[in-house]
Amino acid sequence: MTIQWATAAALVTAGVVVYNVASLVRHVRAAKRIGLPYVILPMLETEIIAQLLTPILRKLYTDQLSDGTGWPRWCRFMIKDWSWEDRRRAHDEYGEVFLVVSPQGIICYSADAAMGWDVMNRRYDFTKPRDKYKGSTYRFHLRMTAPSFADGTGVNDLVWQETARQTRLLMGNWAAKKHTKGLVEDVGAVTLGVISRAGFGKRVESVHEQSQDVPDGYEISFLTGLEIIARHILAILVFPNWFLDLTPWSHASSAKRQLEKYLRAMIRRENGSRPLETVEEGELGSQANLLDAIVEAAREDAKRQAKGDAKDRKKGFTEDEVMGNLFIYLLAGYETTANSIYYGLLALAAWPEVQTKVIEEIDRVYEEAAAEGRSALTYRDDFPKLEYTFGFMYEVFRLYPSVVLITKMCQKPQNIQIRDDKTNTVRTHTLPAECRVYLSAPGVHYHPRYWEEPAELKPERWLTDQYSHRGDDEVHRGKHVAAADKTRQMRGTLLTFSDGGRACLGRKFAQAEYMALFATLLRRYRVKFANGVDVKQAKIDLSNKCGGTLTLSPLPGFRLELELREEVAVTSG
Numbered sequence: 001m002t003i004q005w006a007t008a009a010a011l012v013t014a015g016v017v018v019y020n021v022a023s024l025v026r027h028v029r030a031a032k033r034i035g036l037p038y039v040i041l042p043m044l045e046t047e048i049i050a051q052l053l054t055p056i057l058r059k060l061y062t063d064q065l066s067d068g069t070g071w072p073r074w075c076r077f078m079i080k081d082w083s084w085e086d087r088r089r090a091h092d093e094y095g096e097v098f099l100v101v102s103p104q105g106i107i108c109y110s111a112d113a114a115m116g117w118d119v120m121n122r123r124y125d126f127t128k129p130r131d132k133y134k135g136s137t138y139r140f141h142l143r144m145t146a147p148s149f150a151d152g153t154g155v156n157d158l159v160w161q162e163t164a165r166q167t168r169l170l171m172g173n174w175a176a177k178k179h180t181k182g183l184v185e186d187v188g189a190v191t192l193g194v195i196s197r198a199g200f201g202k203r204v205e206s207v208h209e210q211s212q213d214v215p216d217g218y219e220i221s222f223l224t225g226l227e228i229i230a231r232h233i234l235a236i237l238v239f240p241n242w243f244l245d246l247t248p249w250s251h252a253s254s255a256k257r258q259l260e261k262y263l264r265a266m267i268r269r270e271n272g273s274r275p276l277e278t279v280e281e282g283e284l285g286s287q288a289n290l291l292d293a294i295v296e297a298a299r300e301d302a303k304r305q306a307k308g309d310a311k312d313r314k315k316g317f318t319e320d321e322v323m324g325n326l327f328i329y330l331l332a333g334y335e336t337t338a339n340s341i342y343y344g345l346l347a348l349a350a351w352p353e354v355q356t357k358v359i360e361e362i363d364r365v366y367e368e369a370a371a372e373g374r375s376a377l378t379y380r381d382d383f384p385k386l387e388y389t390f391g392f393m394y395e396v397f398r399l400y401p402s403v404v405l406i407t408k409m410c411q412k413p414q415n416i417q418i419r420d421d422k423t424n425t426v427r428t429h430t431l432p433a434e435c436r437v438y439l440s441a442p443g444v445h446y447h448p449r450y451w452e453e454p455a456e457l458k459p460e461r462w463l464t465d466q467y468s469h470r471g472d473d474e475v476h477r478g479k480h481v482a483a484a485d486k487t488r489q490m491r492g493t494l495l496t497f498s499d500g501g502r503a504c505l506g507r508k509f510a511q512a513e514y515m516a517l518f519a520t521l522l523r524r525y526r527v528k529f530a531n532g533v534d535v536k537q538a539k540i541d542l543s544n545k546c547g548g549t550l551t552l553s554p555l556p557g558f559r560l561e562l563e564l565r566e567e568v569a570v571t572s573g
């Protein structure tokens with residue numbers, strides 16, 4: 001019996017090995033036909049085993065990462081966020097565009113801005129690898145959801161207003177030394193408070209909301225639900241609810257169910273009594289939050305369906321789809337923004353001279369507002385005036401892009417064109433079906449061809465008259481553009497929010513939040529590394545290592561301190 005089992009196990013193992021070797025041979029042949037440089041690897045970074053190995057390898061190679069040598073060759077492409085820690089080493093070695101070949105398939109990594117621009121804008125040729133929307137379905141979703149984020153809805157004004165309010169609440173807590181969990185956690189909580197209000201119309205009265213009540217029929221508060229989900233987002237994304245229920249993360253799946261219940265009730269408005277399609281015009285008020293805007297769009301769509309003049313598809317925008325979108329906003333918008341803000345705090349501490357200039361600009365804009373009789377800054381009036389602060393924010397977005405790889409996939413064989421600088425010729429390569437194309441944000445953002453002194457944080461490069469980005473579209477260089485729209489002309493040299501048909505919908509939302517938070521915070525405080533921190537080492541760690549969570553995050557353990565522009569106020573770490 002035992003021998004039979006052993007034989008069966010040996011046969012299965014041999015089968016798996018043979019299958020993998022055959023797949024590898026097939027993919028290597030395909031790579032040769034493509035004609036780009038290639039590297040052979042036992043597994044891709046997308047494999048679950050590679051993801052499980054990542055924290056172990058990260059620990060093992062921490063010293064090597066500290067001295068800025070990046071990942072060793074043997075495991076380089078298997079590590080999540082390798083492309084940020086590695087910067088451009090792999091591209092300098094293999095070329096701006098190269099292939100990684102493994103038994104599971106081929107990934108084409110690109111740090112070529114022109115190619116990236118082309119790929120992002122050929123939305124039907126290069127799709128998202130695991131896309132739940134197909135073709136016209138996404139067009140329909142975009143038509144329903146994108147307008148909610150536009151400046152015209154007032155949502156970004158609300159984001160600004162709510163961020164400033166939450167930050168003031170936080171500063172009040174710090175002054176009174178209550179309800180505080182440390183700088184980073186407190187600032188993270190502001191982000192949740194903002195998404196809660198501007199995303200779902202739920203106003204949170206304290207950043208940690210100790211005092212909030214739990215309505216009848218619920219087990220936890222709305223904010224607690226958001227908090228738990230945000231903390232366990234990876235587990236929630238990877239595993240189904242029934243599985244989570246059997247694990248130590250069962251509270252994450254019950255938080256998800258609770259949040260769904262809240263959202264459904266919010267969508268129905270009348271305590272769950274009426275489905276979305278029956279809500280009347282004008283009933284939603286003008287709170288300008290995303291939920292209202294999306295419900296309004298769904299109502300309009302239902303009307304068009306009834307009249308029979310809807311073009312995109314027969315079925316209307318259902319309650320489940322609205323729910324799905326709200327979850328996407330939460331997933332796409334929380335961690336990205338919270339981590340970018342955390343990087344912003346660290347960058348202020350690491351570049352104190354930049355912080356001084358940001359503070360000077362913020363003070364000047366406050367003074368101008370006071371001269372106009374306003375005590376608070378607003379999105380419409382003051383965001384465009386904060387040009388240096390905008391430059392600082394975009395430098396943080398460039399140096400520490402939350403999403404390090406923009407991932408695409410060829411559904412069918414696709415041609416790409418790559419310029420060879422040495423011969424000044426353009427060559428066409430054909431990528432086979434199912435080949436993944438990963439556009440590397442660090443590969444582009446740290447490229448001296450596109451950014452002068454790329455590793456330096458220089459907000460000046462974003463100022464209109466000294467605008468120094470050197471993309472392929474030189475036409476716009478030096479031309480005056482409104483701060484918020486500057487990224488439109490980047491043509492593949494800034495990948496932080498992606499571009500084309502699947503670009504980030506929440507870009508302006510995130511910008512408004514970022515600027516309002518720093519404008520409010522820095523009016524009263526300066527950020528610095530805590531006393532006793534080895535600042536030189538902290539700066540090395542900041543630029544060489546990352547935390548490796550869902551989106552790019554700083555290494556844990558940085559200790560920051562806020563100075564009341566005179567005295568020390570609050571610490572983190």
Ligand code: HEM
Pocket residue numbers: 128199328329330332333334336337340401402403406407495496497498502503504505506507509510
């Ligand atoms: C600094 C903050 C943010 C960064 C760096 C960021 C970055 C990105 C990127 C790179 C994508 C494209 C992802 C891909 O192609 O795989 C994306 C998509 C998206 N983002 Fe953001 N984002 C941020 C904030 C937000 C916020 C605050 C919201 C909403 C409140 C949001 C909503 C979305 C949505 C709805 C999508 C589209 C998802 C899809 O195409 O299915 N993002 N974001």
